[in-house]
Amino acid sequence: xxxxxxxxxxxxxxxxxxxxxxxxxxxxxxxxxxxxxxxxxxxxxxxxxxxxxxxxxxxxxxxxxxxxxxxxxxxxxxxxxxxxxxxxxxxxxxxxxxxxxxxxxxxxxxxxxxxxxxxxxxxxxxxxxxxxxxxxxxxxxxxxxxxxxxxxxxxxxxxxxxxxxxxxxxxxxxxxxxxxxxxxxxxxxxxxxxxxxxxxxxxxxxxxxxxxxxxxxxxxxxxxxxxxxxxxxxxxxxxxxxxxxxxxxxxxxxxxxxxxxxxxxxxxxxxxxxxxxxxxxxxxxxxxxxxxxxxxxxxxxxxxxxxxxxxxxxxxxxxxxxxxxxxxxxxxxxxxxxxxxxxxxxxxxxxxxxxxxxxxxxxxxxxxxxxxxxxxxxxxxxxxxxxxxxxxxxxxxxxxxxxxxxxxxxxxxxxxxxxxxxxxxxxxxxxxxxxxxxxxxxxxxxxxxxxxxxxxxxxxxxxxxxxxxxxxxxxxxxxxxxxxxxxxxxxxxxxxxxxxxxxxxxxxxxxxxxxxxxxxxxxxxxxxxxxxxxxxxxxxxxxxxxxxxxxxxxxxxxxxxxxxxxxxxxxxxxxxxxxxxxxxxxxxxxxxxxxxxxxxxxxxxxxxxxxxxxxxxxxxxxxx
Numbered sequence: 001x002x003x004x005x006x007x008x009x010x011x012x013x014x015x016x017x018x019x020x021x022x023x024x025x026x027x028x029x030x031x032x033x034x035x036x037x038x039x040x041x042x043x044x045x046x047x048x049x050x051x052x053x054x055x056x057x058x059x060x061x062x063x064x065x066x067x068x069x070x071x072x073x074x075x076x077x078x079x080x081x082x083x084x085x086x087x088x089x090x091x092x093x094x095x096x097x098x099x100x101x102x103x104x105x106x107x108x109x110x111x112x113x114x115x116x117x118x119x120x121x122x123x124x125x126x127x128x129x130x131x132x133x134x135x136x137x138x139x140x141x142x143x144x145x146x147x148x149x150x151x152x153x154x155x156x157x158x159x160x161x162x163x164x165x166x167x168x169x170x171x172x173x174x175x176x177x178x179x180x181x182x183x184x185x186x187x188x189x190x191x192x193x194x195x196x197x198x199x200x201x202x203x204x205x206x207x208x209x210x211x212x213x214x215x216x217x218x219x220x221x222x223x224x225x226x227x228x229x230x231x232x233x234x235x236x237x238x239x240x241x242x243x244x245x246x247x248x249x250x251x252x253x254x255x256x257x258x259x260x261x262x263x264x265x266x267x268x269x270x271x272x273x274x275x276x277x278x279x280x281x282x283x284x285x286x287x288x289x290x291x292x293x294x295x296x297x298x299x300x301x302x303x304x305x306x307x308x309x310x311x312x313x314x315x316x317x318x319x320x321x322x323x324x325x326x327x328x329x330x331x332x333x334x335x336x337x338x339x340x341x342x343x344x345x346x347x348x349x350x351x352x353x354x355x356x357x358x359x360x361x362x363x364x365x366x367x368x369x370x371x372x373x374x375x376x377x378x379x380x381x382x383x384x385x386x387x388x389x390x391x392x393x394x395x396x397x398x399x400x401x402x403x404x405x406x407x408x409x410x411x412x413x414x415x416x417x418x419x420x421x422x423x424x425x426x427x428x429x430x431x432x433x434x435x436x437x438x439x440x441x442x443x444x445x446x447x448x449x450x451x452x453x454x455x456x457x458x459x460x461x462x463x464x465x466x467x468x469x470x471x472x473x474x475x476x477x478x479x480x481x482x483x484x485x486x487x488x489x490x491x492x493x494x495x496x497x498x499x500x501x502x503x504x505x506x507x508x509x510x511x512x513x514x515x516x517x518x519x520x521x522x523x524x525x526x527x528x529x530x531x532x533x534x535x536x537x538x539x540x541x542x543x544x545x546x547x548x549x550x551x552x553x554x555x556x557x558x559x560x561x562x563x564x565x566x567x568x569x570x571x572x573x574x575x576x577x578x579x580x581x582x583x584x585x586x587x588x589x590x591x592x593x594x595x596x597x598x599x600x601x602x603x604x605x606x607x608x609x610x611x612x613x614x615x616x617x618x619x620x621x622x623x624x
Contacts, residue, residue, distance in 0.1 A: 054089055057129070060136045060143065061096050069139045070103035075542045078104070080127050081135065082119035088129025091120065105609040105619060122470050173405075175532040176201040183521045185500045187430050194426055199406055200243060203236055206404055206529075207250045207378060208427075209496045210234040212434060214301065214324035214376035215257045216499050217442045221450040223491050226353070229374045230495040233352060235330065235389075236380040237540060238406035244380045249423040250326055256428075256435035258301040261319070265299040272296055302326065305333035305379075309344040312336075313359040313370060316351075321373045330381025334389035345397060351375040352400040352485075377401075386540060393544040399481040402489055402533055403540045437502045440510040449515035450495045456523045460490070463527055467534060482537055490530045497522035560605060563589065564597050568607065568618075577614045 064071060072078035081100060085093035094116050101112045137143045177198055181189055188205055195201035213230040220227050238244040275293035282290045297318035305327040307315065316323050327333060337345045347357045351373040358369050379389075383405075390398045441448065452460060464487045471479045498518055502508055508516075560568065570583045584594035598616075601608035608616050 053129070054092060057085065057089060057093065057132065058096055058099075060133065060141055061099050063141045064136060064139060065099060065103065067140065068103065069141075071135045071139050072101055072104050076539050077135065078115070079119070079542065080131055082115055083122065083127035084129050084132035084135075086116065086119040086122075087127065088132070106606050173532050173535045174198045174202050175529045176205055178528045178532065179521075179525050184525065185497060185522075186504050187433070187500050190426070190430065194421075194423070196243070196246075200246060203244065203247060203404060203406060204249070206234055206236070206402070207247050208253060208430070208500075209493060210376055210378040210402075211250050211254050211324060211326070212496050212500060213492060214322065214374070215254065215434070215438050216496070217322070217438070218444045218447045219441055219450060219495065219499060220447045221491060221495055223488055227372075228488065228492065229354065229372075230492045230499070231352070231354075231374050231376045232402065232489060232492055232496075233377040233400050234379070234402040234404070235386060236378075236404050236406065237383055237386055237536075238380060239382060244406060245328070246423055247378075247380055248328065249427040250378065252424040252427040253431035253434070254301060254324065256431050257438050260435070260439075261299055261301050265296070268296040268299075303375075305377075306336045307344075308336070308339075309347070310359060312344045313347060313357055313368070316357070316373055316375060317368050317370050321370050323373075323375050325375070325377045325379075327378075328380050330379045330385035330389050333377075333379060334385065337389070347373075348375075348377075349396050349400065383540075383543060387544060390544065393478060393541050396481070398541070398544070399485045402486075403536045404533065405536045405539055433503045434500065437499055437510065440502075441499075443511050446514075448510070448513065450498060450518065451515055452491075452494070452518050452523065453520075456518060456520070459523075459527070460487070463531075464490075471534070471538070479538075479541065482541065483534075486530055486534065486537070490526050493529060494518050494522050494526040497525055563587070564600060564605075567594075567597060568601065571618065573618050575616055577616075580616070 072081055078101065082097055085097050089096070094113075097116050098109065098112055101107050101115075133143050176184075176188075176192055181192060184192070187208065191204050191208065192201045195204055210232045213232040216230045220229055222228075236244055236247060272293055272295055279290050279292055297314075299319050300315070301319065301322070301324050303312060303315045303319075303323040303325045305325050325333070337343050337348075347359075350357050352375075354372040354374065356369055356371050357373055358367060360367050381389075386403075390401075392398075464483065467486075468480060468483045471483050498516060501519060501522060502510055567583055567587055567589065570586070571580065580598060581591065581594060584591070584597070589597070598608070602610065607619055609619055610616055
């Protein structure tokens with residue numbers, strides 16, 4: 001909390017449980033396979049283990065190839081396979097990566113080499129060789145059989161019986177389990193205890209942090225020489241049946257703050273109606289010159305996403321620049337942004353950095369300026385709804401959002417468990433405690449300043465420098481905007497955690513202290529969260545890139561020369577070299593030129609793949 005009563009966070013706990021990004025300068029230890037009981041005397045055990053692991057991976061890859069099973073059909077899967085093989089085998093896995101990647105119709109050796117180089121530099125991004133085995137098993141390869149054929153099973157020292165290797169599991173990109181429970185503010189300790197699984201705990205934690213960020217008046221920090229508030233934008237991405245509906249309990253968490261704004265607004269309307277009645281009674285009487293009272297605006301914490309641009313801005317303005325938008329269907333916002341009347345995307349981007357928003361009120365013929373808007377947004381939706389809201393990764397809106405991707409829940413859960421307790425009840429209790437902090441901040445005469453300690457600043461800068469280098473190595477310069485804004489987002493998450501920790505320490509004089517130094521626990525929690533959330537952001541980023549590539553390639557007219565397009569359209573879906581030459585001759589295209597065109601179809605346009613010598617096939621969008 002303050003400098004004097006700040007508690008120390010045991011840094012070694014966090015560093016040991018985190019991924020390798022902070023310690024990227026340290027050599028990575030390769031995971032060893034099961035040691036054979038009778039290793040040859042002239043081969044060191046570690047070298048034997050590495051050879052065994054290589055043989056297992058190669059045998060698994062060969063089975064995938066034999067079955068014709070491509071586990072790299074999506075960019076994210078291809079990326080994860082590269083991370084996994086680079087983690088387990090290092091440079092020695094390059095040939096296996098080519099073997100697996102070669103199943104993809106648009107495979108090229110040069111592109112595959114570039115991708116593997118990036119994976120080697122990235123230190124795995126939290127993905128290990130177990131991921132590859134898990135993906136292969138999901139694709140139908142009997143991993144246990146591969147292990148038995150290649151390596152003698154270890155002996156059980158008690159029974160002498162042999163046992164199979166434990167099946168690798170896909171690494172979880174969760175964050176609530178990366179910090180010991182006792183280091184979280186009590187609000188989140190309670191939340192993690194009532195959440196049904198780790199992903200749900202992450203989702204609800206992110207929901208409370210985002211909702212709280214809209215309700216912290218007069219709480220500010222200095223980031224990159226700009227005064228910033230805690231406001232966050234978050235998007236929970238989830239397929240159907242992934243239990244994202246439990247996030248609706250956020251309404252119960254903000255109930256007390258929202259109701260207090262509505263009560264104050266109702267009092268304004270009651271006063272207005274009394275003045276209006278007095279005005280009506282006195283109007284027209286001799287010697288009476290009472291001015292007609294002005295109706296107060298409607299004030300509410302919640303702002304609907306499917307509003308017109310003017311209505312959206314007016315809601316922000318009427319509530320003194322503050323607002324919280326919570327929508328369970330991301331399309332509600334994307335549909336508004338696509339309409340002429342509702343496109344407030346420019347204001348969305350400006351509000352993230354508290355830049356002034358100006359709009360005109362047609363009724364009063366008045367121009368209104370919203371100074372330093374403080375707007376928080378929490379959306380849930382399917383992957384397709386992300387694409388509808390943010391068509392491309394180049395859109396400035398993308399880098400302003402935190403993303404969390406939920407997996408589909410296939411197990412039936414007990415819907416009658418704990419019938420006496422509801423999430424709404426628990427969230428309302430937590431929200432009541434938070435409301436006290438909100439009131440104390442609102443009662444301040446001056447802003448309360450939030451700061452990082454000097455050592456925290458040093459770690460912060462080193463962390464994000466390493467993250468930026470890592471992400472650029474994988475995705476290029478276009479990802480830089482997301483990484484840099486993720487720095488600001490991390491700072492804001494630390495602000496919210498600090499505010500919520502006020503609930504736990506009643507000795508802090510919130511109304512009078514001039515500044516608060518971030519608790520080491522909250523700093524490390526914020527860093528740990530973002531260290532996992534960047535993985536989710538990267539996945540959404542890859543999906544948007546791939547979607548854009550498919551859309552670009554599906555419209556041949558956008559990227560083909562006219563002559564090439566005419567030739568392409570005359571070809572059948574499957575054709576031979578003889579067919580191709582015949583069409584080219586029909587269009588009076590010389591043979592040498594035709595040879596260049598077929599090369600462009602495969603390499604540049606990527607609309608044709610070679611099946612075998614002399615046989616080709618058009619690649620349709622659904623095949624990519």
